[in-house]
Amino acid sequence: MDILTKEQRKKNMQHIKAKDTKIEIILRKALWKKGYRYRKNYNKLLGKPDIVLPKYNIVIFCDGEFFHGKDWELLKNKLKKSNNGEFWIKKISRNRERDDEINKRLSFEGWTVLRFWGEDIKKHTDECVKIIEETIFDQNISD
Template structure:
């Protein structure tokens, strides 16, 4: 199936997709900061560039978008056009995620993943069960 928009339009659409400071990421950061947890951004030179790094706890958090990381939830839908391209790309993303997680664990880091859909369930408002669970786990690390 061919693309329904011209290449220039598709390029503009794809360029508009943010890779950092996304709504789920900012929401999670604000919620954790409000609970007194301090973190670093940018990955601190770690494999996979985690979204949040807690150096004192030796823990990292990834905030994954359901589409880009192929999380099978109600928000994930296979694209109708250019299926072979998207299957290859998304499979590669999932494989990379597994390798990054293994590398971080090998280095002694705890790895947490928060999915976009878990934050969208409450429309990016507190209370949120996923954030509360993450808070409990992070605060239990000494």
């Protein structure tokens, strides 16, 4: 593992984007190709969902594995041994809590919330789109 200086780490962190990330673009292109129209980074909803399908009341979040704590127990153990681990454990724990709060609030407001991990979007885009389409289909049946 490479050890970065504070300046190198700062530069890396500054280049992490909050919107129009690679994983968002991959999923949006796949949806657009299938004929689905959406809003992106919709700031009228809590959490600014990455993709919103207003016609179907579906919000989609494209979550990065590190910042949203995929396999949290494993990641937490790694972070405990790392440089500045306490900071990251606290930050990611709060991100996970916030994700849960956002999911509950949006669901309460009548939205269906879908979350996809970045690696799943990159490696299994078609399966992610299929889950979205199944959600649309299930909603149409219940209406």
